[in-house]
Amino acid sequence: MTAVDKVLLDNRGKNVFILLDPDKVLKEKDTYAKNLQRACSGIASVLVGGSTGFSQCEVNETIDLVRSVCNKPVIIFPGSPAHVTPKADAILFMSLLNSRKTKFIIEDQLEGSLLVWKYGLEALPTAYLIVGEGGTAGWIGDANPIPFEKPEILLMYVLAAKYLGFKYVYIEAGSGAKRHVPPEMVKAVKNVVGNDVFLIVGGGIRTIETAKSLLNAGADGIVLGTLFERDPDRAIEIINSITREKSMR
Numbered sequence: 001m002t003a004v005d006k007v008l009l010d011n012r013g014k015n016v017f018i019l020l021d022p023d024k025v026l027k028e029k030d031t032y033a034k035n036l037q038r039a040c041s042g043i044a045s046v047l048v049g050g051s052t053g054f055s056q057c058e059v060n061e062t063i064d065l066v067r068s069v070c071n072k073p074v075i076i077f078p079g080s081p082a083h084v085t086p087k088a089d090a091i092l093f094m095s096l097l098n099s100r101k102t103k104f105i106i107e108d109q110l111e112g113s114l115l116v117w118k119y120g121l122e123a124l125p126t127a128y129l130i131v132g133e134g135g136t137a138g139w140i141g142d143a144n145p146i147p148f149e150k151p152e153i154l155l156m157y158v159l160a161a162k163y164l165g166f167k168y169v170y171i172e173a174g175s176g177a178k179r180h181v182p183p184e185m186v187k188a189v190k191n192v193v194g195n196d197v198f199l200i201v202g203g204g205i206r207t208i209e210t211a212k213s214l215l216n217a218g219a220d221g222i223v224l225g226t227l228f229e230r231d232p233d234r235a236i237e238i239i240n241s242i243t244r245e246k247s248m249r
């Protein structure tokens with residue numbers, strides 16, 4: 001087990017990730033710095049990434065901002081190999097398994113592999129799966145999205161990911177999605193794969209009830225992106241509420 005991997009695995013079922021999109025953060029640096037500082041103690045890690053609109057230089061600037069206010073691990077959530085940087089602690093080294101394009105399944109990974117090796121980055125082997133509307137990532141990644149009412153298809157993908165040796169599975173409804181991943185879908189997967197893979201769930205999570213229902217259904221971690229951008233107070237409320245529950249267990 002490597003360092004970031006251990007932090008996340010030791011906190012299974014309770015990890016909250018904040019997603020920072022360099023394209024947005026760098027336009028309002030002071031506001032993001034202030035809000036991240038408030039959120040920092042309750043989160044597992046900061047994901048830095050996005051589908052479009054920025055270069056490695058902007059990823060670096062965003063990571064510098066994170067480091068100035070928060071001591072949690074920074075994980076790259078790459079939209080492309082151009083986002084790989086030695087400044088991060090780890091990378092979701094992901095393959096979009098339900099893409100129709102080999103680019104997102106293996107070609108971007110080939111390009112990124114040498115950089116990850118050269119920079120000595122911790123790679124978290126991640127199967128990225130798009131469900132529901134899928135957002136920008138689903139569109140750019142040319143996904144064949146798994147319908148919410150077909151948990152059995154999601155299960156097939158998650159089992160395939162497990163048998164291929166992926167340690168992490170990111171179930172993505174799309175940034176800002178109107179509908180988040182249904183907890184029943186997470187439960188159907190967790191019931192079969194247990195702790196063999198680490199389940200990250202993201203997209204459209206906006207309330208404490210949703211956040212808790214996903215963690216209770218078996219998500220090992222949840223991602224807050226759009227809510228942290230638009231309503232940081234509410235995002236911090238969710239984080240604090242999960243932290244309080246954690247300390248009562």
Ligand SMILES: CC(C)=CCC/C(C)=C/CC/C(C)=C/CC/C(C)=C/COP(=O)(O)OP(=O)(O)O
Nearest residue numbers: 049050051079081094096112136137140141175
């Ligand atoms: C492993 C390496 C080096 C690259 C992998 C590249 C892959 C597989 C990309 C999949 C397709 C893709 C574009 C994923 C982006 C995922 C992501 C960081 C989403 C964050 O949300 P945004 O899509 O930026 O949301 P907004 O639309 O709200 O900005």
Ligand SMILES: O=P(O)(O)OC[C@@H](O)CO
Nearest residue numbers: 175176202203204225226
């Ligand atoms: O922006 P939101 O809807 O929180 O989604 C977060 C993440 O899953 C997007 O990749």
Ligand SMILES: [Mg+2]
Nearest residue numbers: 021050051052
């Ligand atoms: Mg983005």
